[in-house]
Amino acid sequence: MKSASLQVYAVTTRCYLQGKSLYEAVKEAIAGGATFIQLREKDGPTISKAALLEEIAHIKTLCHKHDVPFVIDDDVALAMETDVDGVHVGQEDMNCQDVRKLIGPHKILGVSAQTVEQAIAAEKQGADYLGVGAVFPTNSKDDAQDVSRQMLIDICEAVSIPVIAIGGITHDNVRALKGTGIVGVAVISEIFKASDITKATQTLSQAVHKMLSDVPTALTIAGSDASGGAGIQADLKTMITNHVYGMSAITALTAQNTLGVKSVMNVTPDFLRDELDAIFTDIYPEAVKIGMVSESALIHVIKECLIHYQAKHIVLDPVMVATSGAKLISDDAMNVLQEELIPLAEVITPNIPEAEILSGLSISNAQEMEAAAQAIYERYHTAVLLKGGHAINDANDLLYDGDIVWFKGQRIDNPNTHGTGCTLSSAIAAHLAKGETLTSAIAKAKQYLSDALAAQLDLGHGSGPLNHDFKEMPYDK
Ligand SMILES: Nc1ncnc2c1ncn2[C@@H]1O[C@H](COP(=O)(O)OP(=O)(O)O)[C@@H](O)[C@H]1O
Numbered sequence: 001m002k003s004a005s006l007q008v009y010a011v012t013t014r015c016y017l018q019g020k021s022l023y024e025a026v027k028e029a030i031a032g033g034a035t036f037i038q039l040r041e042k043d044g045p046t047i048s049k050a051a052l053l054e055e056i057a058h059i060k061t062l063c064h065k066h067d068v069p070f071v072i073d074d075d076v077a078l079a080m081e082t083d084v085d086g087v088h089v090g091q092e093d094m095n096c097q098d099v100r101k102l103i104g105p106h107k108i109l110g111v112s113a114q115t116v117e118q119a120i121a122a123e124k125q126g127a128d129y130l131g132v133g134a135v136f137p138t139n140s141k142d143d144a145q146d147v148s149r150q151m152l153i154d155i156c157e158a159v160s161i162p163v164i165a166i167g168g169i170t171h172d173n174v175r176a177l178k179g180t181g182i183v184g185v186a187v188i189s190e191i192f193k194a195s196d197i198t199k200a201t202q203t204l205s206q207a208v209h210k211m212l213s214d215v216p217t218a219l220t221i222a223g224s225d226a227s228g229g230a231g232i233q234a235d236l237k238t239m240i241t242n243h244v245y246g247m248s249a250i251t252a253l254t255a256q257n258t259l260g261v262k263s264v265m266n267v268t269p270d271f272l273r274d275e276l277d278a279i280f281t282d283i284y285p286e287a288v289k290i291g292m293v294s295e296s297a298l299i300h301v302i303k304e305c306l307i308h309y310q311a312k313h314i315v316l317d318p319v320m321v322a323t324s325g326a327k328l329i330s331d332d333a334m335n336v337l338q339e340e341l342i343p344l345a346e347v348i349t350p351n352i353p354e355a356e357i358l359s360g361l362s363i364s365n366a367q368e369m370e371a372a373a374q375a376i377y378e379r380y381h382t383a384v385l386l387k388g389g390h391a392i393n394d395a396n397d398l399l400y401d402g403d404i405v406w407f408k409g410q411r412i413d414n415p416n417t418h419g420t421g422c423t424l425s426s427a428i429a430a431h432l433a434k435g436e437t438l439t440s441a442i443a444k445a446k447q448y449l450s451d452a453l454a455a456q457l458d459l460g461h462g463s464g465p466l467n468h469d470f471k472e473m474p475y476d477k
Pocket residue numbers: 323350351352387388389390395396397409410411412413414417419420421422424446449450453
């Protein structure tokens with residue numbers, strides 16, 4: 001069995017067929033692109049044994065004609081009697097080692113798993129693939145246990161056999177499973193509840209292909225740093241090393257290096273609009289990071305385009321002053337940024353001095369960080385990640401989105417911190433593009449930043465850049 005045959009895995013049900021035979025329904029599903037068929041009789045077959053055997057033989061011939069594997073759920077004896085391609089068993093059914101013994105080495109054995117332990121055990125006992133779910137709420141299985149996205153990722157990483165997701169999957173929500181490591185999805189109602197089964201399967205199949213083949217995409221709207229450590233250059237390096245396709249709309253060119261900023265040349269608002277139009281109308285970004293934008297006319301263009309193109313997962317780094325001390329935004333633009341862009345963002349990432357400006361409060365300890373983050377949140381109703389890089393003893397960042405979550409980090413003894421803020425915010429955008437939740441995107445981004453800082457690159461005469469491409473040097477928290 002090839003993994004490709006697990007892409008669109010149709011699990012049958014008689015619930016919704018309204019007079020149509022199961023054979024007809026399966027035929028329509030295969031015509032629409034189903035790549036695998038599992039016969040499932042949730043409450044036992046509703047037809048006579050003789051009719052069932054005849055139906056199975058009929059479906060088996062159809063599946064083989066189309067090179068589609070055909071397995072039976074739970075009923076190992078029936079699968080053997082009918083000599084179909086294999087069986088699928090749940091945790092509550094027969095032990096999979098015993099099933100493997102019964103069916104022999106060549107038949108397909110599928111196993112349902114909800115935890116890493118169950119997944120590893122099933123692989124050891126001879127499973128060919130795993131069905132993991134329920135990944136979304138579902139009506140098709142009463143006792144279905146919820147499986148989080150992270151659990152699905154952990155299971156895919158823990159085993160080398162293919163994994164498919166199951167439970168409440170539709171053509172609309174399948175995108176959310178991107179980047180988890182699954183090779184396909186199993187559905188029941190999305191296919192068999194449809195009045196036009198072929199069309200529903202086609203639509204699902206297209207969505208599954210897109211989910212499996214696309215790399216995640218992200219955009220940075222920021223300034224270029226000639227020396228490559230911050231701005232656009234840091235963002236693109238961060239995106240590629242975090243396995244996301246990166247795009248850039250440049251707001252300004254800066255002549256800067258590790259010692260400071262020599263001069264800045266902003267692009268025109270019309271040019272920025274052309275850049276954003278070119279990007280959004282072609283390769284749509286699944287997340288957007290905004291960095292240095294120093295003029296209000298540019299901020300207006302960004303706001304209009306983000307609304308027009310319904311941009312999602314916007315991470316705003318309110319860049320005001322570079323690590324080297326240079327001011328990167330005009331006073332007038334500061335106000336426009338606050339009023340027009342902050343409300344559009346999923347999260348903003350001020351450092352301590354920036355949070356003092358945004359909240360009007362002074363910050364010298366953890367309690368004051370919490371108070372300032374809360375004040376900013378209450379003003380804009382946008383989640384705030386207040387970065388603690390400018391604190392003295394540690395490097396703890398604080399997320400306030402109604403609740404407080406601290407992301408703890410040890411202070412790394414490295415004077416080369418040029419581009420830390422840019423790197424953190426673009427790594428958050430990269431992980432949001434991959435479908436992570438905000439808290440897990442921040443945790444992964446902070447780990448990446450810490451590793452890049454701990455790699456101790458030492459370039460230039462001032463506060464140098466990070467090693468975005470560190471390898472095998474994980475920072476041990
Ligand atoms: N010396 C350090 N050791 C570990 N983490 C650091 C250090 N300096 C900064 N960071 C981390 O880098 C990220 C950027 O923070 P910060 O330096 O405050 O922002 P900015 O670059 O915008 O001034 C945060 O996650 C912060 O905790």
